[in-house]
Amino acid sequence: MFTVSTEKAAYHHGNLRDALVRTALALLEESGVEALTLRAAARGAGVSAMAPYRHFADKADLLAAVAEQGYTDLRDRLAQADRAADPRRALVEQGVAYVLFALERPALFRIMFGAPVSGLMPSSPAADSAYDILAARVVGLVPEEKREAAVVAAWSLVHGLACLTVDGRLHREADTASPEALARQVAGLFAAGLPS
Amino acid sequence: MFTVSTEKAAYHHGNLRDALVRTALALLEESGVEALTLRAAARGAGVSAMAPYRHFADKADLLAAVAEQGYTDLRDRLAQADRAADPRRALVEQGVAYVLFALERPALFRIMFGAPVSGLMPSSPAADSAYDILAARVVGLVPEEKREAAVVAAWSLVHGLACLTVDGRLHREADTASPEALARQVAGLFAAGLPS
DNA sequence: CCTTTCAAGTTTACTGCGTAAACATACCGT
DNA sequence: ACGGTATGTTTACGCAGTAAACTTGAAAGG
Numbered sequence: 156m157f158t159v160s161t162e163k164a165a166y167h168h169g170n171l172r173d174a175l176v177r178t179a180l181a182l183l184e185e186s187g188v189e190a191l192t193l194r195a196a197a198r199g200a201g202v203s204a205m206a207p208y209r210h211f212a213d214k215a216d217l218l219a220a221v222a223e224q225g226y227t228d229l230r231d232r233l234a235q236a237d238r239a240a241d242p243r244r245a246l247v248e249q250g251v252a253y254v255l256f257a258l259e260r261p262a263l264f265r266i267m268f269g270a271p272v273s274g275l276m277p278s279s280p281a282a283d284s285a286y287d288i289l290a291a292r293v294v295g296l297v298p299e300e301k302r303e304a305a306v307v308a309a310w311s312l313v314h315g316l317a318c319l320t321v322d323g324r325l326h327r328e329a330d331t332a333s334p335e336a337l338a339r340q341v342a343g344l345f346a347a348g349l350p351s
Numbered sequence: 352m353f354t355v356s357t358e359k360a361a362y363h364h365g366n367l368r369d370a371l372v373r374t375a376l377a378l379l380e381e382s383g384v385e386a387l388t389l390r391a392a393a394r395g396a397g398v399s400a401m402a403p404y405r406h407f408a409d410k411a412d413l414l415a416a417v418a419e420q421g422y423t424d425l426r427d428r429l430a431q432a433d434r435a436a437d438p439r440r441a442l443v444e445q446g447v448a449y450v451l452f453a454l455e456r457p458a459l460f461r462i463m464f465g466a467p468v469s470g471l472m473p474s475s476p477a478a479d480s481a482y483d484i485l486a487a488r489v490v491g492l493v494p495e496e497k498r499e500a501a502v503v504a505a506w507s508l509v510h511g512l513a514c515l516t517v518d519g520r521l522h523r524e525a526d527t528a529s530p531e532a533l534a535r536q537v538a539g540l541f542a543a544g545l546p547s
Numbered sequence: 548c549c550t551t552t553c554a555a556g557t558t559t560a561c562t563g564c565g566t567a568a569a570c571a572t573a574c575c576g577t
Numbered sequence: 578a579c580g581g582t583a584t585g586t587t588t589a590c591g592c593a594g595t596a597a598a599c600t601t602g603a604a605a606g607g
Binding site: 192193194204205213214 | 592593594595596
Binding site for chain 2: 188269276305313323344
């Protein structure tokens with residue numbers, strides 16, 4: 156099931172690094188974080204337990220590659236969501252896409268945004284460009300001097316909602332079940348802006 | 352260092368359960384999550400590797416107890432912060448306390464709010480009462496029909512800020528270094544309320 | 548064409564973890 | 578005094594991450 160038999164199994168595997176990342180993502184989404192081990196990834200790719208070390212320094216390094224793929228996917232989702240004509244609508248759609256991504260791929264989301272694997276953040280280009288998509292949208296909506304705060308506020312709000320929802324902290328009555336309900340929810344939160 | 356020699360070491364340990372939780376918290380804050388193992392907690396409490404199983408079903412069960420202690424501490428911090436005279440000020444102070452808690456005890460914070468250990472949330476009384484402190488403050492500030500959204504918005508905003516800051520995703524220039532700067536930041540975020 | 552070489556993969560081995568099962572012991576009520 | 582039960586220990590197993598040494602096959606140079 157995990158053997159990715161696209162190429163005819165060159166016995167210097169062809170492209171093990173990619174195969175390992177793909178297997179890792181599959182394990183993650185089918186069986187959760189605890190199932191994602193170096194050895195399981197190796198098994199899935201049909202190689203020995205030590206083979207991954209030819210491509211990744213250690214487990215953290217594999218996780219970083221998995222996270223990088225996650226950032227790319229998230230960025231694509233955000234870019235897609237950002238296409239609405241009305242800029243406010245586009246911002247809300249970005250928020251919805253962000254939360255939906257987290258709900259659809261919770262284990263990946265946690266790896267992407269959990270404790271940095273190798274102590275410090277490796278500054279991924281994909282993650283940066285995802286951030287830029289949000290920031291660019293806020294620029295058109297908020298006056299110069301409040302932009303910095305607004306970007307952080309928007310990201311924090313959506314990220315917090317995603318985390319709390321994914322981890323079941325919000326005793327929601329299926330408010331986030333459908334994308335439409337979620338859109339209403341996100342729009343409502345943006346609008347809620349606490350009295351200052 | 353970890354041997355909690357308050358009582359004269361009754362050799363049916365006296366109070367192992369508490370000792371294990373204390374040791375676990377110490378490990379967590381001194382050496383991070385990866386250092387928190389059942390065996391290390393047992394060592395720290397001066398008992399055999401299997402002794403913890405007389406008090407906890409498995410590792411997840413110990414983690415749950417650790418999280419519970421975290422919820423209690425957080426609730427106390429929130430209650431303390433909530434005492435400001437001005438209700439808006441009190442709300443901001445709660446947010447600051449929340450983020451400070453996360454920054455001071457990041458590993459504990461991640462255990463408290465990370466993926467539920469045993470699949471489902473065990474509904475902790477301390478966590479509930481922490482939530483109630485926030486909700487009560489919002490009730491006084493927001494009209495009936497927007498309260499639900501406002502509570503979720505406030506929690507999400509602050510929780511998201513805490514997560515992103517703790518995990519180093521916000522390339523902040525020491526904005527969150529001092530409590531005062533943090534207070535300004537939180538107040539700013541509450542005020543930022545995106546245009547709807 | 549044959550040999551050398553080196554990256555890619557394997558084998559073996561070690562340590563620490565979570566946990567099951569069986570055993571030992573000290574306190575507590577009768 | 579005694580027997581039972583709660584509490585802790587010993588032993589053992591499988592699996593994880595990873596270090597070191599060995600093998601192989603494909604590409605490069607004479």
